[in-house]
Amino acid sequence: MTLVDLICGESGIILGRVEDQAVHDCSHQGPCDADVAYWQPQVTWLAEAAALRRYVASYGCEVEGRSEETIRELALWLACGDLRETAEYQDQAE
Numbered sequence: 001m002t003l004v005d006l007i008c009g010e011s012g013i014i015l016g017r018v019e020d021q022a023v024h025d026c027s028h029q030g031p032c033d034a035d036v037a038y039w040q041p042q043v044t045w046l047a048e049a050a051a052l053r054r055y056v057a058s059y060g061c062e063v064e065g066r067s068e069e070t071i072r073e074l075a076l077w078l079a080c081g082d083l084r085e086t087a088e089y090q091d092q093a094e
């Protein structure tokens, strides 16, 4: 088991930390809601709620009126998608 940092590419802050399996489960094609809902509570969130909202909003997602839990799920899903694209993660996954 390896822990992976979920990083906001824009600000460089670490949003949270999660097992690498979560990145695999939350970044594939097609519906991913169940995986994201499963992994979100297992993330060690390090960023403040406001920073997570800014991160999600930076992707054009609506954040007004959404619960903190929903924002966290969106942040996890977006960050896992980003990580999946990086060469570093792909090397580890091979």
Ligand SMILES: [Zn+2]
Binding pocket: 025, 026, 027, 028, 031, 032, 033, 035, 036
């Ligand atoms: Zn999934």
